[in-house]
Amino acid sequence: MTASRCEQITVADLTDYAGGECDATATAALEEHVFSCVDCGARAAEFDGLLRAIRSAIRSAGVGGFVTDAVLNRLSRDGVRVRSYTLTPGAIVPCAVWDDDEMMALRLRGDFGGVRQVTLTRRIAGTEVARVTSEVAGDSSGEIVHAVPAAWIREVPAVEVQLELLAREGDTERSIGSYTLLHGGVLHRRS
Amino acid sequence: MPDAHPTLEANSDESLACRIAEGPPGSTDAEEAELYRRFAPRVRLYGRCHLRNEAASDDLVQEVLLLTIERLRAGEVRRPEQIGSFILGTSRTMIQAGRRTTRRREQLSARFGLGKEEVTSLSDAALDGPRVAACLGALAERDRLVVMLTFYADAEAPRIANDLGVTSGAVRAIRHRAMARLRDCVLGGARL
Numbered sequence: 011m012t013a014s015r016c017e018q019i020t021v022a023d024l025t026d027y028a029g030g031e032c033d034a035t036a037t038a039a040l041e042e043h044v045f046s047c048v049d050c051g052a053r054a055a056e057f058d059g060l061l062r063a064i065r066s067a068i069r070s071a072g073v074g075g076f077v078t079d080a081v082l083n084r085l086s087r088d089g090v091r092v093r094s095y096t097l098t099p100g101a102i103v104p105c106a107v108w109d110d111d112e113m114m115a116l117r118l119r120g121d122f123g124g125v126r127q128v129t130l131t132r133r134i135a136g137t138e139v140a141r142v143t144s145e146v147a148g149d150s151s152g153e154i155v156h157a158v159p160a161a162w163i164r165e166v167p168a169v170e171v172q173l174e175l176l177a178r179e180g181d182t183e184r185s186i187g188s189y190t191l192l193h194g195g196v197l198h199r200r201s
Numbered sequence: 202m203p204d205a206h207p208t209l210e211a212n213s214d215e216s217l218a219c220r221i222a223e224g225p226p227g228s229t230d231a232e233e234a235e236l237y238r239r240f241a242p243r244v245r246l247y248g249r250c251h252l253r254n255e256a257a258s259d260d261l262v263q264e265v266l267l268l269t270i271e272r273l274r275a276g277e278v279r280r281p282e283q284i285g286s287f288i289l290g291t292s293r294t295m296i297q298a299g300r301r302t303t304r305r306r307e308q309l310s311a312r313f314g315l316g317k318e319e320v321t322s323l324s325d326a327a328l329d330g331p332r333v334a335a336c337l338g339a340l341a342e343r344d345r346l347v348v349m350l351t352f353y354a355d356a357e358a359p360r361i362a363n364d365l366g367v368t369s370g371a372v373r374a375i376r377h378r379a380m381a382r383l384r385d386c387v388l389g390g391a392r393l
Contacts, residue, residue: 025380027250029351031358031373037250044243045285048214055242058249060384061352063328064337065255068353072334076342078364080354126366144342145365 016049024057071112076130076144077157082115093160096153097173099187106194111160118175119153120186125177128186130156133172143178168195209235218281221273233270240266240288247292253355265291328387336386344379351376 019040026032027040044054067073068081069088085092095105096117107114118130132140154175171193175186209217209231217236221229241262248258269288272278278287337345343365350356350364362369 021381021384022377024246025377026373028246029358029373029376030250030253032250041247041289042286044246045240045289046283051239051243051285054246055239056388057384058242058246059328060380060387061246061249063330063333063387064348064383065353067330067334067337068349070330070334072331073337073345073349075338075345077346077349078354080356080360080364081346081349084354142342144346 016047018043018047019050019053021053021057024054028057028061071159071161074113074157074159074162075142077115077155079155082155082157085113091160092157095191097187097189097191099189102190102192104192104194106197107160107163109196109198111163114158114160114163116156116158116173116189117153118156118173118187118189120175122152122154122177122186125179125186127178128154129176129178129183131174131176133174134166134169136172163193164196166193166195169193214239214284215282218273218278218284221270222276222278222281226274229274236270236284237266240269240285244288244292247289248296251296255355261292261295264295333387336383339386340379340382344375344382347372347375348379348383 023040027037032040044050069085069090071085071090082092082094090112091110092113092115093107093111094115094117095103096119097103098119122128127143127145129141129143131138171191173189173191175189176183177186212220212232212235214236217232217239220232221236224232244262244265245258248261249255252258252261265288268291269278269284272287273281273284278284280287337348340348346365347361350361351358356364358369358372362372365372367375
């Protein structure tokens with residue numbers, strides 16, 4: 011027979027607690043229990059380990075996707091080397107990844123007015139290799155930021171990369187902008 | 202490396218505290234390390250909630266637990282059977298006092314020989330970095346961004362809601378869903 015474990019504190023409770031979503035009463039009650047209950051203390055320890063692993067994974071520049079300047083600023087404070095390219099619709103921009111770059115931030119500009127969902131496609135030599143959709147919309151500055159780990163880019167040979175941002179409006183899609191990166195491959199700094 | 206004191210894990214918090222309090226000087230290193238391992242994550246989480254700063258939370262862990270061990274050794278913890286309450290109370294006191302006593306922490310560390318590496322919990326060791334990154338990558342874009350903003354960029358909920366153009370309640374719901382999926386993926390071995 012397995013002894014029943016205390017389930018008073020859930021992962022959702024810990025998520026609220028760590029995310030600063032609890033009021034003072036709920037916070038105090040959770041803390042009193044977590045510091046005195048073996049089972050919930052272990053669950054809190056597991057959750058703390060998960061938070062540390064999340065931060066470590068992001069800090070190691072292994073996680074890309076749509077981000078905001080708050081994330082990029084934190085990466086910079088953590089010493090992550092971020093190379094940024096700002097692309098306006100129709101732009102054709104030469105680019106490269108240096109051997110010590112860790113993250114590439116693509117600042118994609120366009121008219122995001124009223125847009126609630128965007129899709130970003132990436133084509134290499136005419137073939138679509140990636141498509142991501144998100145409810146993340148561009149802010150009032152008319153820009154959306156997509157981060158790509160530099161390690162991924164190093165795998166790409168010197169080639170033309172075409173990006174397109176699409177906005178979903180009802181059942182149809184409209185193009186926000188097309189952008190072309192003339193990827194020059196990996197550049198090495200002289201020692 | 203096998204645990205040199207596997208039986209300590211079966212001891213209650215109270216038992217560990219009593220052994221430290223009653224043991225001759227220098228004889229309870231394993232008990233102290235086990236107490237540290239158990240409570241460090243809880244104090245760090247407490248620090249994260251109240252300080253909103255990762256480095257300050259790590260400092261708090263050091264200060265609180267080294268002071269706890271010092272008090273236990275000196276017989277100054279009146280109720281070792283309530284060691285959890287003592288540690289929570291010490292955490293509260295230190296944060297309320299706004300003490301960032303780095304020098305004192307360094308003195309305690311040197312005295313007791315406890316380094317930061319001992320803060321690492323077993324759960325940390327079990328977490329595989331590439332898998333965590335892959336699990337983050339498997340989240341929906343918006344879910345992942347909420348996790349990054351909350352637990353990496355330390356952004357406040359209203360700022361996140363504003364940036365994403367959603368309500369604070371929606372941010373909370375997204376965060377619940379994302380953390381549940383991440384936990385299942387990382388610790389439960391769910392398929393990516």
